Amino acid sequence: MSTSITPKMIPAGTVEADQTMPRQQRRALAKPKTSVTGHPVRSGPGRRKSLRVEPFTAVSYVGVTVFGLFALIPLWMIVAGSLTAESTLARSGYSFFPEPFSLDAYVAIFSGTAVFEGYAATLFITFIGTALSLSATASLSWVIARGMPRISRPLTIFAYLPMLFTGGLVPLYLLVTQVLHLQNNWFAVILPHMMAPFLVFVAVSFFRQLPEEILDSARVDGAGELRVFFEIVLPLSKPILAVIGLFYAVSYWNEWFTAMLFISDPDKYPLQLMLQNLIANVTNAATLPGSGSVAPIYQLRLALTVVTIGPILLAYPFAQRYFVKGLTLGATKG
Amino acid sequence: MQESMTAQQGRPTAAEPPSRSAPSAEPQTTRKRRQRSRGSGVLLLLAAPGIAWFLVFAYAPMAGLVVAFKNFDVSQGIFGSPWSGLDNFKYFVESGDAPAIVLNTLVLNILFLAATLGAGLALAIMLNELRARIFKKFMQSAIFFPYFVSPIVISIMLQVILAGAGGHGGAVNDALGLFSLPEVSWYTEPGPWPWILTIVKVWQLGGYMSVIFLAAITAIPEDVYEAAMLDGASRARMALSITLPLLKPTAAILIVLGVGRIFYGDFGTIFAIIGDNGTLFSTTDVIDTYVFRSLRTIGDFGTTAAIGLFQSVVGFILVTAAVLIQRRYSKESSIL
Numbered sequence: 001m002s003t004s005i006t007p008k009m010i011p012a013g014t015v016e017a018d019q020t021m022p023r024q025q026r027r028a029l030a031k032p033k034t035s036v037t038g039h040p041v042r043s044g045p046g047r048r049k050s051l052r053v054e055p056f057t058a059v060s061y062v063g064v065t066v067f068g069l070f071a072l073i074p075l076w077m078i079v080a081g082s083l084t085a086e087s088t089l090a091r092s093g094y095s096f097f098p099e100p101f102s103l104d105a106y107v108a109i110f111s112g113t114a115v116f117e118g119y120a121a122t123l124f125i126t127f128i129g130t131a132l133s134l135s136a137t138a139s140l141s142w143v144i145a146r147g148m149p150r151i152s153r154p155l156t157i158f159a160y161l162p163m164l165f166t167g168g169l170v171p172l173y174l175l176v177t178q179v180l181h182l183q184n185n186w187f188a189v190i191l192p193h194m195m196a197p198f199l200v201f202v203a204v205s206f207f208r209q210l211p212e213e214i215l216d217s218a219r220v221d222g223a224g225e226l227r228v229f230f231e232i233v234l235p236l237s238k239p240i241l242a243v244i245g246l247f248y249a250v251s252y253w254n255e256w257f258t259a260m261l262f263i264s265d266p267d268k269y270p271l272q273l274m275l276q277n278l279i280a281n282v283t284n285a286a287t288l289p290g291s292g293s294v295a296p297i298y299q300l301r302l303a304l305t306v307v308t309i310g311p312i313l314l315a316y317p318f319a320q321r322y323f324v325k326g327l328t329l330g331a332t333k334g
Numbered sequence: 335m336q337e338s339m340t341a342q343q344g345r346p347t348a349a350e351p352p353s354r355s356a357p358s359a360e361p362q363t364t365r366k367r368r369q370r371s372r373g374s375g376v377l378l379l380l381a382a383p384g385i386a387w388f389l390v391f392a393y394a395p396m397a398g399l400v401v402a403f404k405n406f407d408v409s410q411g412i413f414g415s416p417w418s419g420l421d422n423f424k425y426f427v428e429s430g431d432a433p434a435i436v437l438n439t440l441v442l443n444i445l446f447l448a449a450t451l452g453a454g455l456a457l458a459i460m461l462n463e464l465r466a467r468i469f470k471k472f473m474q475s476a477i478f479f480p481y482f483v484s485p486i487v488i489s490i491m492l493q494v495i496l497a498g499a500g501g502h503g504g505a506v507n508d509a510l511g512l513f514s515l516p517e518v519s520w521y522t523e524p525g526p527w528p529w530i531l532t533i534v535k536v537w538q539l540g541g542y543m544s545v546i547f548l549a550a551i552t553a554i555p556e557d558v559y560e561a562a563m564l565d566g567a568s569r570a571r572m573a574l575s576i577t578l579p580l581l582k583p584t585a586a587i588l589i590v591l592g593v594g595r596i597f598y599g600d601f602g603t604i605f606a607i608i609g610d611n612g613t614l615f616s617t618t619d620v621i622d623t624y625v626f627r628s629l630r631t632i633g634d635f636g637t638t639a640a641i642g643l644f645q646s647v648v649g650f651i652l653v654t655a656a657v658l659i660q661r662r663y664s665k666e667s668s669i670l
Contacts, residue, residue, distance in 0.1 A: 056570035060463035067457060068476040071537060074491040075479070077505065081494060094494045094505045140384025143377050151374060155381065158388060164594065165650045167395025168642030169625055170635050175395055178411070195387050225376045254484035257602055276486045276606065305490050312482050320475050327542070328549035 078309075082106070082302035089298040105303035114274065115307060121186060121270040122253060129190040129252040134245045138237070141200050142229055145207035156204075163197045176262055188262035189255055189270065196251075199244050202326060206240040207233065243326030246319050253312065271308045278304060402640040422640035431624065439597060439620040442528055446535040446600065447592040451585060453536045454543020458581075459573050461544060462551050474548075477541035485606035488534060492607055496520040496530075524617040527608075531618065534603065543588070550584040551577055590660050594653030597621060597645050621645050 076096070081089060082105060083098035109115050144155050172192060182188035210233065218228050234241070256272035263269060269277070278301050405418040426432055457477060464470040483491075497504040497520055507517045520526070554577065562572050601622035608618050610627075621641060629638045 054569045056568065056573065057463045057465075060460035063460045064457065064464060064470075064473050064477075067453075067540065068473045071477045071480050071541065074495065074537070075483075077494055078487075078491060092503045092508065094503075136383045136387060139380040143381035143384075146377060148374055148377065151378070155385075158385070162388065162392035164653055165396065165646055166392070167397075167399055168639065168646055169622075170401060170629065170639035170642055171395035171398025172391070173629070174398060174401065174635065175391070191387075192391055194391070195384060200384075225374075226380070229380065250482050254482075254486075256484065256486055257605070272484055272486050275490070301490060302494070305487050309483060309487055316479060316482065317475065320478065323478070324545050324549075327545050 078302050078305050082299060082306045084299065086299045102299065105299040108300060109303055109307060115304070117267060118269055118271040118274045121268055125186050125189050125255070125270055126249055126252040129194070130245055130249045132190065133194050133248040134241060137195055137200055137203055137244060138234065138241060139229070141203035142207055142233055145204045159197050159200050173261060182262060184263055184265045184268055186268065189258045190252070192258055193251060193255060196248070199247055203240060203244055206237060210236055239325065243322045246322050247326060250312065275304055275308055399639060399643050401635055402643045404636055406635040418636065422636040423644070425637050426641050435619050435621055435624045438617065442531060442620060443596040445528060445532045447589065447596070449532045449536050450539040450543050451588060453540035454547050455581065455585065457540055457544035458547030458551060459577055461548060462577070463569060478545060479541070480538050481542045483538070485602040488538065488603060489606040492534065521611060522613050524614045527614055527617050531604065531607070534607070538603070546588065547581055547584060550581055554580050586660050590653070590656045593656040594649065596652055597649035601626070
């Protein structure tokens, strides 16, 4: 969905924009874009002249709006519910408008320490996990993309096979508990997901597009392989590293199943597992905040949900385009 | 850009020490090769953490699947436990659960795949029609967001929608009440659950799929549409006769990937939503949830590993078949 105007998109008939011109000048030249028929066209895919609204376009507006509401309403119900008094929730289980308004659940959550411990666990898993994942993925991908005889091809297959065939749950469980003894250790949540073969291939396809001339000239100037990687490849690959890092971060943030398998000490529960425990055992809710008073259980559950997805909700508007970019790259490169 | 490139091309000869000023082609290639082989050791070091991870967390568990053929005993370890032949598989087959959970796995995943692909395709084509930029951007963000919501959160949303406190009420039931339809106790009715889970998957992945398809639409050359426009085609016509056929290859790739995952019944979402609600197992219990439950309740590693191995092998066969079929299919379509 790039909006920048590339010379290719300028229809015949307009002044040819020269590659060497400064970007702004090129933009200015490209501005009076006209189609073959002389009508102004819009940029973006499928741009066509639109003098009247066709039925299909109207249907599209309606369809997209309906799906947009379908996507957002459940989220809204969670947020509204978390601000609604327990009395209403206990009757109907949901609310579209926070009436009567109540902050009881949030007060209860933040008066105890459990949520902060959960946040600490989730933040540890997310940050350490993403750092480890990103560095391991980037370096392995570069060695694959580097195209070395007798090394890169076997490595490609080596990283590709686990996408097709996995050992499954039992061997992994035995590995973590019997061999590595990582029970109740946050690394038991991080390590099994440290590398995603799919993201390795996203990185490889990006690295392959890096201009060979720059790398070669650095090598000729005497830069070693490590220096080329750290000082040229990585800085040039910031966009894709951001994409891959975000994908890893979200998956660590949302990870709960591995935590459920390997972490049994409630003090070490990450947020998602705390939340899962609240569903599995509603009575746990009363004891969660650590305060003696009766907690608003249903409201609490929704409030904890909001607390859990809060950071994703806040970061999403800024991070979204990176996800789209990463997916697009992954999709077009197969 | 061009200037800097020529500068770089000029540099090698300038950097070359005078002793090597002999005909450039020969020595330069040998030198490059030498550099490459010298660097490869360092590069292997760079790849080492990744390789180590794959060995420990991807390949060692594959070897660990021998547990499926053993009478596993924790004290004797994986390789010390006595062999038991095919007993573990026999146990799974004789338990009588096999046909039901295999069928559930296939039915649910085919539903998921068809519904998410269909929704993604429809959404991408409709999004492509939108002209109001801000509206389009906003909607695209909104429909992509559910992809980032964790299964646990989805499960809570579903409870809010389907059942209120104490198992009755909930938004859907209240809506049914408006039309004076009877309340449904959703969490004790196994019948509608394949459809409920399908709707959940569409909610979760519809936007994600639409992003992929929209990227493919962007790659369609503009002049195809211009030609159609000159011929007086309507937008609906263009969507049906140009966009849709040209999205076939993308859909094929997604189907192949999806078929490869068909035996892995999206454990996270299903388990988070259904959990230990036994009344819903008849329509929602898939291989993954069955494996996990038997691991937790029976604690029999051998049997569960046997089911896991069965799952992996069938999954592998399915994805290989899908790739082969897709290859043949795309070859034929390229001839046409």
